[in-house]
Amino acid sequence: MEYTEKVMDHFMNPRNVGKIENADAVAEVGNPSCGDVIKMYLKISNDIIEDIKFQTFGCGAAIAVSSKTTEMVKGKTITEALELTRDQVANELGGLPAIKMHCSNLAADALHQAIKTYLKEHGRS
DSSP states (O other): OOHHHHHHHHHHHOOSSSOOOOOSSSEEEEETTTTTTEEEEEEEEETTTEEEEEEEEEHHHHHHHHHHHHHHHTBBBBHHHHHHHHHHHHHTTTTOOOOGGGHHHHHHHHHHHHHHHHHHHHHHO
């Protein structure tokens, strides 16, 4: 199984790792079949994702996808972020091995779940 240079870069040098204290939205998703767990934290102002951080327990692909996802949506509106798909993330990383595609789904799921929680908590679901 080979990873692209972009995947390896995001795995070895992940961006936006950590936790946001007093985050406006938090979501955690996991995949029992592989053991990967991703937790995303969002800071939102005027419907724009001002900051986003993640904590991922999982394989290199899960860490790389989490990192790339945060880069792709930071500074975007929550509406734009909800449109992000797992395929877009994988494409931005130059592809993932087929057996690892479920990992990219987790990052998008965590992002979408955090935004939907935020909207619900603000009476906008």
